[in-house]
Amino acid sequence: SAVISQKPSRDICQRGTSLTIQCQVDSQVTMMFWYRQQPGQSLTLIATANQGSEATYESGFVIDKFPISRPNLTFSTLTVSNMSPEDSSIYLCSVSGLAGGPTYNEQFFGPGTRLTVL
Amino acid sequence: QQQVKQSPQSLIVQKGGISIINCAYENTAFDYFPWYQQFPGKGPALLIAIRPDVSEKKEGRFTISFNKSAKQFSLHIMDSQPGDSATYFCAASMVRGDKLIFGTGTRLQVFP
Numbered sequence: 733s734a735v736i737s738q739k740p741s742r743d744i745c746q747r748g749t750s751l752t753i754q755c756q757v758d759s760q761v762t763m764m765f766w767y768r769q770q771p772g773q774s775l776t777l778i779a780t781a782n783q784g785s786e787a788t789y790e791s792g793f794v795i796d797k798f799p800i801s802r803p804n805l806t807f808s809t810l811t812v813s814n815m816s817p818e819d820s821s822i823y824l825c826s827v828s829g830l831a832g833g834p835t836y837n838e839q840f841f842g843p844g845t846r847l848t849v850l
Numbered sequence: 851q852q853q854v855k856q857s858p859q860s861l862i863v864q865k866g867g868i869s870i871i872n873c874a875y876e877n878t879a880f881d882y883f884p885w886y887q888q889f890p891g892k893g894p895a896l897l898i899a900i901r902p903d904v905s906e907k908k909e910g911r912f913t914i915s916f917n918k919s920a921k922q923f924s925l926h927i928m929d930s931q932p933g934d935s936a937t938y939f940c941a942a943s944m945v946r947g948d949k950l951i952f953g954t955g956t957r958l959q960v961f962p
Binding site (some may be wrong): 733736762763765773774775776777780790824826828829836837838839840841842843844846 | 939946953
């Protein structure tokens with residue numbers, strides 16, 4: 733499987749500020765996704781990060797609030813903008829389409845970024 | 851129609867027992883059903899997955915049973931161990947490797 737890292741692993745931020753979360757994969761992947769997991773809850777897809785084009789957002793999530801970049805096949809960022817306490821969650825990136833292996837179509841998750849907004 | 855319903859919300863099992871978690875879906879376009887295991891402070895880890903053309907898949911102590919006509923699938927953990935204590939999520943996607951719809955999760959506790 734791919735080795736996926738996220739930075740930062742956790743952060744405490746003030747209301748009204750923005751935080752950019754990085755996701756780095758050790759191999760080229762076709763698909764990258766961003767999920768949100770609120771405390772004690774399930775995972776909800778925010779968007780699919782498309783390489784070289786605008787991300788595809790799920791219902792309830794907008795680009796102004798969660799801008800996403802994906803400059804190449806191994807890296808993506810998610811920004812949480814103008815944060816409020818309701819944005820306190822774990823943000824997870826995931827990948828699939830790992831080149832050159834039997835797990836090509838499996839989806840693997842990073843360790844997550846735990847965000848607390850005061 | 852995009853939901854995946856999961857039960858129970860929590861489960862307590864004695865060591866050596868069988869843990870059973872159930873999921874149901876409505877959208878017949880779903881074509882891939884993975885299960886993920888998540889420990890506190892970690893990202894979900896893929897455990898086992900199945901497609902609708904297979905009724906059962908076994909990997910070690912973990913088995914998925916799939917009932918296509920009932921639109922239900924379940925995870926069975928045989929000989930449950932304290933190390934299996936975690937939260938388990940079922941999920942579904944229309945295309946393997948594409949975006950996932952997750953169930954609500956089941957917190958499993960296995961006591962010695």
